[in-house]
Amino acid sequence: MLEEMCRLTSAGVPPAEAARAALEGVDRSPSEHDRPQADRADAARPRSRAPGALPLGDARKECKGLARAAVRLDAPALDDQLTGLVTRHGLVVAWEEVMVPTLHAVGRKWESSGDRYVEVEHLLSWHISRALHRAIAVAVPGAQGVGPVLLACVPGEQHSLPLEALDASLTEMGLPTRMFGAAVPTEALTAAVRRLGPVAVVLWAQARSTADHPLARHVASTSWGVKGARSRPTVLLGGPGWAGRQVPGTLRPQGLSEALATLANLYDSFAAPGESRPAP
Known part of the structure; x- marks a missing residue:
């Protein structure tokens, strides 16, 4: 049950929704059918003030899933989510709308918590770097005859x-x-x-x-x-x-x-x- 809830929250499902799904014993991932209900529940709920929550405000749901995985130091979940982001949205959207807001949230949490969240920022940065490198593993031939x-x-x-x-x-x-x-x-x-x-x-x-x-x-x-x-x-x-x-x-x-x-x-x-x- 705990593993199922962690899997759902790492994919961006709000914790209460993930808990209900885990308690009901429903073995499913957040599909397109699930998303509207999860989004409505998340919008109606005040932003979490629990210890460990990152200051993401009204960021995209993908940011929240990425932040939860980073705070848990869940490297496999970070890799899976980042790879999926780049595949679905492309490098530019993934960087500007998900990676950067999440990095900024981690940075703000670090500044307000001493050195407590250094490991979260370092782990997230490392996996983002890995995702960027993987995205260009098969490079397109560069322009010829001009400088780089x-x-x-x-x-x-x-x-x-x-x-x-x-x-x-x-x-x-x-x-x-x-x-x-x-x-x-x-x-x-x-x-x-x-x-x-x-x-x-x-x-x-x-x-x-x-x-x-x-x-x-x-x-x-x-x-x-x-x-x-x-x-x-x-x-x-x-x-x-x-x-x-x-x-x-x-x-x-x-x-x-x-x-x-x-x-x-x-x-x-x-x-x-x-x-x-x-x-x-």
């Missing part, structure tokens, strides 16, 4: 998960990338820009303390190629750390969807007449 998108966290920035989501989505679209991850030193970053000649560089800063405006200006002004035909990358600044003062010569997309649209349009401008980038 270079993705890097600024020096001192360890939060690379949003860049992993962007990297996975770009790869799914068939756009070439080079993912360098967390805390890339300034010299290594500028050397990579000169070596690769990227079409675009995405710099991620989660906090204002790590947002390096001089570095962003330097990368935006870095050029390569023969004299008279030198090129510079388009620089996109991602993350809340860049809020406030604008860095001249850079773009600031608001979220994954906008970044993808900007980069797709950029690659389309490099395509030869009659040629288009690979379809997702």
